[in-house]
Amino acid sequence: MNIHTISAYETSAERFFGRLEAWEADLVLDARLKNTNQLAGFTKRDDLAFFVDRIAHARYVHDKLFAPAPTMLERYLHGNIDWDAYADSYRRDLRERDAVALFFERYGGFLSVALVGTETRSRRSHVEVLKQMLEEALVA
Template identity: 75%
Template sequence: MQINTISAYETSAEQFFEDLASWGVDLLLDTRLKNTNQLAGFTKKNDLAYFVPRLLHADYVHDKLFAPAPTMLERYLHGNIGWDAFADAYREDMRERDAVPHFFNRYGEYRSVCLLGTATHKRRSHVEVLQQMLEAATKA
């Protein structure tokens, strides 16, 4: 299984869908906690649920199990904790939720999965950590 990450921010719709197509994505897994507000632009949940199957002939799933805990995310976004502390807390949260086994039980049949997160030029996204955890599990 190939696992890529993509951000809902700081990209054009053209680049977003071109990247997904070039990776041969058959599942776009939306891991964002909030994906319906105006800041999501063209990546709102209902828009992606329409565009992904239509343009890519792929599945779109919003699975909040992989979203970071709201309080921890807010602390990171507001600069109260750094990336390393946030990433460590997210890893621990994913272990407690049994997220990696859930991922492979639910999505293991897909060939190319893209994890949708919220990285920007100034901040990193939890999907980076999730990708590392999933790739480590495939090598174990």
């Protein structure tokens, strides 16, 4: 299984879907907590589900099991905690949820997975932590 991360922000549809096609993604796993507001543009949940199917010919799933805890996300976004504290908290949450095992139980049959997150020029996204944990489990 190949695992990639992709941001729903600060990108064009052409670049977003071009990357999915280049990766031959067969699953686009949306791990965002909030993905239905107007600011999400073409990556709003229902629009993204339509476009992923039609353009990338992949399955789209929004799975909040892999989203960060709302309180920690807000603290990170508002600068109350730094990236390392946020990433450590997210790792703990994933371990408590047994999320890595559940990922492989639910999605282990896919060959190329794109994890949708919220990286911008000024902030990192939780999906890079998720990717690292999933890749560590693959080699273990």
